[in-house]
Amino acid sequence: MKVEKYRIHGITQNTETECFQNGTCEHCKRFNTSPVWCQSCDPWKSAQKFTSGNEEIDNFIKELQIKATEYDKVIEWIPFDRLVNRKEIKNKSEVEFMADWLDCIRIIKGESGNYTRSRTISRVELMKLHCSQASTLKLIENFKNHVQLDKYRIHGITQDTETGEYMIVFDFYHQKRKPINGICEDCKRYNTYLAWCQLCDPWREVQGWTSNDKDIDDCIKEFQLKATAYENVIEWIHFDRLEGPKQIDGKRIVDGDSERYTRFRKTSCEVAIKTLPGSQKSDSFLTEVG
Numbered sequence: 001m002k003v004e005k006y007r008i009h010g011i012t013q014n015t016e017t018e019c020f021q022n023g024t025c026e027h028c029k030r031f032n033t034s035p036v037w038c039q040s041c042d043p044w045k046s047a048q049k050f051t052s053g054n055e056e057i058d059n060f061i062k063e064l065q066i067k068a069t070e071y072d073k074v075i076e077w078i079p080f081d082r083l084v085n086r087k088e089i090k091n092k093s094e095v096e097f098m099a100d101w102l103d104c105i106r107i108i109k110g111e112s113g114n115y116t117r118s119r120t121i122s123r124v125e126l127m128k129l130h131c132s133q134a135s136t137l138k139l140i141e142n143f144k145n146h147v148q149l150d151k152y153r154i155h156g157i158t159q160d161t162e163t164g165e166y167m168i169v170f171d172f173y174h175q176k177r178k179p180i181n182g183i184c185e186d187c188k189r190y191n192t193y194l195a196w197c198q199l200c201d202p203w204r205e206v207q208g209w210t211s212n213d214k215d216i217d218d219c220i221k222e223f224q225l226k227a228t229a230y231e232n233v234i235e236w237i238h239f240d241r242l243e244g245p246k247q248i249d250g251k252r253i254v255d256g257d258s259e260r261y262t263r264f265r266k267t268s269c270e271v272a273i274k275t276l277p278g279s280q281k282s283d284s285f286l287t288e289v290g
């Protein structure tokens, strides 16, 4: 410090890449470190205005928030009453409920040089953090494991006000959601497969039909709830929809190009009928011929 050429305020370490394409931070006026996100200023803003009612959980969430490097990766405390239209999911997967989040999911819109923050899509999934409420530490450990696993996109954590159970609020199929698959009409997120949203579409399939045998219904519905593509859905087919060895409703097909995929049914197709062992004559399954 011999030469008094400039005034030194201190020393810092710039580990992030400030880049003009990410926009300018409103607070410090420097370029953001990721799209619409300033690593120096933004994490502190999100870490200030919430409480879960449990200090240890608050501190843990704040710790995660301060480390957040992107706007859409911030994990939040989500009050249970902000999650509406809760629907139980019964397909024995890790997802236990779906719901609409009144504050919506964080989304970065726009393109390089002109990004904006948005919160528009509301559908989320919920999964219980199976832990006794008495052990906050165990709960935090459990949640931390899910965060580190990086298997799905986690939006936050909530507590069921009736049961006291803590739940992860997340997008279970995030890794499968791709623009090329089109947008799900129901949840407005990208589909998980061509013209198919694995969370929303199976629910439509299980509705509005019955074989008049509860066990058969349950079995088919179990397959339907797990269906990963429109064409792979197994259906109950009324015998009167079969004409000779033909299925009048036609086989399910997805067609189109990367701009837009659509679902339709090929007008009637030939099928083979096989009677299942141990069944009455009426219980058969169909396979397509050719």
Ligand SMILES: [Zn+2]
Pocket: 025, 026, 027, 028, 029, 030, 038, 039, 040, 041, 042
């Ligand atoms: Zn800043």
Ligand SMILES: [Zn+2]
Pocket: 184, 185, 186, 187, 188, 189, 197, 198, 199, 200, 201
């Ligand atoms: Zn959907």
